[in-house]
Amino acid sequence: MDFYTTQLITGHGCFKAYLHRFKHEADPFCDYCGSRVVEDAEHAFFSCSLFSADRAALEAATSCRITPENIIGCMLETPSNWEAVTNMAATVLRELRRREKIRRMDGER
Numbered sequence: 001m002d003f004y005t006t007q008l009i010t011g012h013g014c015f016k017a018y019l020h021r022f023k024h025e026a027d028p029f030c031d032y033c034g035s036r037v038v039e040d041a042e043h044a045f046f047s048c049s050l051f052s053a054d055r056a057a058l059e060a061a062t063s064c065r066i067t068p069e070n071i072i073g074c075m076l077e078t079p080s081n082w083e084a085v086t087n088m089a090a091t092v093l094r095e096l097r098r099r100e101k102i103r104r105m106d107g108e109r
Contacts, residue, residue: 004090009072011041014097031099042068044092051092058088 007013016039017028030039032050037043044051046068059066061084064074075085 002086002090004093005086007093008041008045008089013041013093014100015040015044016100019100025100025103031103039096044096045071045089050095051088054088054091058084 001009004013012018016025016030018040019025020028028038028040030037030043030048033039033043033048039048046055046066055066062074062077062081064070064077064081066074066085071085075082
């Protein structure tokens with residue numbers, strides 16, 4: 001387990017819903033998807049349209065239709081599946097962190 005995979009599995013990370021719980025974000029909603037969709041780990045990894053291309057590549061690489069219910073099983077099938085999922089977790093969390101920093105900088109201006 002690495003830093004990003006732990007954040008994905010626990011939901012503790014730079015997800016707006018998690019940050020909103022501690023008053024670090026004004027709202028818990030996904031800036032990208034709109035429609036007042038809560039940005040939590042499940043939304044970001046499994047349904048956010050921002051990461052749809054990454055999700056498609058992950059599913060092609062693992063031959064798994066990735067869902068919250070099967071992600072762990074898929075990861076454990078092969079070392080290459082594990083690597084593919086952990087790489088996507090890193091991609092998602094790095095991008096969400098980048099977006100969080102931008103929001104914070106915009107708020108300071």
